[in-house]
Amino acid sequence: MAEIALGSYPAKRCARSTHNRFDPTAPTLGPPDPARQALVDAGIAFEAAVVETLAPTLGDGVVVVDAADWSAAVEQTAAAMDAGVPVIAGARLPNVNGRSGAPDLLIRHGDGYLPVDIKNHKTLDSPTRSTSPRSRASVQVAPLSAPGQIHTVTGLRADSGKRREDAMQLAHYTRMLQDLGRHGGELIGGVIGATDLTAALGTAQGVVWHPLEDTLARYDEEFALRLRVAEAAREGRELVRPVRISECDSCDWFPHCAQVAGPDDASFAVLTGHLSLPEWRHLYDTVGDGARLTVEELAGVDVEAHRESFAALGQRSGLTRLANAVRRAAMTVTGVDVEPNGSGWPDVPTADIEIDFDIEHDMDHIYQWGVRIRDGQDDATARYEPTVSFDPMDDAGEAALADEFADWLEAVLADARRTGRSVTVFHWSPVEIHKSAKFPRVAAALAGHTVDLMAWFKAEFFARTSSSIKAVAPLFGFDWDHEDSGGLTALLRIEQARAGSVEAKDWCLRYNCDDTAAQAAIRDGLRALRPPGPAAARRSDRPPTPHTPSATRS
Numbered sequence: 001m002a003e004i005a006l007g008s009y010p011a012k013r014c015a016r017s018t019h020n021r022f023d024p025t026a027p028t029l030g031p032p033d034p035a036r037q038a039l040v041d042a043g044i045a046f047e048a049a050v051v052e053t054l055a056p057t058l059g060d061g062v063v064v065v066d067a068a069d070w071s072a073a074v075e076q077t078a079a080a081m082d083a084g085v086p087v088i089a090g091a092r093l094p095n096v097n098g099r100s101g102a103p104d105l106l107i108r109h110g111d112g113y114l115p116v117d118i119k120n121h122k123t124l125d126s127p128t129r130s131t132s133p134r135s136r137a138s139v140q141v142a143p144l145s146a147p148g149q150i151h152t153v154t155g156l157r158a159d160s161g162k163r164r165e166d167a168m169q170l171a172h173y174t175r176m177l178q179d180l181g182r183h184g185g186e187l188i189g190g191v192i193g194a195t196d197l198t199a200a201l202g203t204a205q206g207v208v209w210h211p212l213e214d215t216l217a218r219y220d221e222e223f224a225l226r227l228r229v230a231e232a233a234r235e236g237r238e239l240v241r242p243v244r245i246s247e248c249d250s251c252d253w254f255p256h257c258a259q260v261a262g263p264d265d266a267s268f269a270v271l272t273g274h275l276s277l278p279e280w281r282h283l284y285d286t287v288g289d290g291a292r293l294t295v296e297e298l299a300g301v302d303v304e305a306h307r308e309s310f311a312a313l314g315q316r317s318g319l320t321r322l323a324n325a326v327r328r329a330a331m332t333v334t335g336v337d338v339e340p341n342g343s344g345w346p347d348v349p350t351a352d353i354e355i356d357f358d359i360e361h362d363m364d365h366i367y368q369w370g371v372r373i374r375d376g377q378d379d380a381t382a383r384y385e386p387t388v389s390f391d392p393m394d395d396a397g398e399a400a401l402a403d404e405f406a407d408w409l410e411a412v413l414a415d416a417r418r419t420g421r422s423v424t425v426f427h428w429s430p431v432e433i434h435k436s437a438k439f440p441r442v443a444a445a446l447a448g449h450t451v452d453l454m455a456w457f458k459a460e461f462f463a464r465t466s467s468s469i470k471a472v473a474p475l476f477g478f479d480w481d482h483e484d485s486g487g488l489t490a491l492l493r494i495e496q497a498r499a500g501s502v503e504a505k506d507w508c509l510r511y512n513c514d515d516t517a518a519q520a521a522i523r524d525g526l527r528a529l530r531p532p533g534p535a536a537a538r539r540s541d542r543p544p545t546p547h548t549p550s551a552t553r554s
């Protein structure tokens, strides 16, 4: 049997994904969905763009490993290291001690090399340097022209979440270089990311260097576990069960893991507000039988009894998340999708003219001001009237489009004033208001008329699902026209629409129309769900009162 060699990702990812990869009975994964593939492609393009800048910057000081064949690339990398080349891009290392790896860059340091990864994400908390004398923040950075010349800059802080993840990969390469006798000695690794480093370096791009001492101990433990998991899975044994954590939301193995866990599994039954792996492990061990914990068992958990043990796990808001998980488990068991936070059923906001508002934007510009307008709560009167442009967008085009939308909105408001009718503009999340603020006419027209429906919903109700509109609206029977509806897909589609695709233009219009219609469906659904009688309560932990069946599950 071939020796197992794991790359740089497994140690920072869920151990069950390693099991699945080596389990001969696990299904073969298909290609990632287009939106996720677009992220991968963007990362590859970012890396290529950075590498392209290295040759003019470093001249003879860089070698780009370009052999197509892996073994040839390994040899090319080794030859460059033997020659002491200052920067090696696209490096390929030989497998060693169960590890395989391809660090994006190797930087000459001492008698060896240090690893650097190129990542299309931010590297610092903020690109703006703090001038406060009390700031203890500092980062180690180096310019791209001299990536090994590291110096400390105060007033800036590395993004902790990204650093934690990146450091695990850098630790992997560090161990490989050490095992190969090629490491430069200092336990640090670098990232070239998307944050503008002008405040630190006087130039936008450079390397942010992270200390790796602490990470290496954690990495060694996690990597050793995954090697054992892989060996066991290959032999038909199972060292780790699937447990739903936040990582599952973007994991291609999700359908398989959900099936393996089964419909009664507590972690997979809780759709949002996920607990961490140590928190779930504690519950599986103390409430379940170690391997399994049912949703009924979770629903019966006495939250207070776990106060000390959750505090000992040291994770932020642990007890609050546990209380919410227990509440959601109870809702799952009793078939309740949404319940009021208070004792009575809140009044749903209304107006004589209801406008549901949703903008679409790319990285730089708003290209679609989507509005669906109706008379009061009569959905039969609803008209979708977007202000949209499928032309390539620049600042002037965006401003002109915003003016066009302001014309529309001002006309609606003027007519409402004339006829003595109230107008409310609903939007789901603050994004619409934040993004509109840079257009004074739009901001002025919206002022005093808007309701952030998501904020209102979260203040008044507790949902079994997340408060994403894509999760809440289906609770009231609303569904999007397209299976692939989502923000990342929208970015792909607008590019296709700008290139002339009629089908993509139609998708953009229908997707945005659905986002507006969903808000009306939520308000109407909540009104319909209201139990008869004044201020009636309906909580999963109280005796159920009559309600409209469409809002609960059978």
Ligand code: SF4
Binding pocket: 014, 015, 016, 017, 018, 020, 241, 242, 243, 244, 245, 247, 248, 251, 252, 253, 254, 255, 257
């Ligand atoms: S779906 Fe969740 S449990 Fe399964 S491999 Fe992915 S992250 Fe792990």
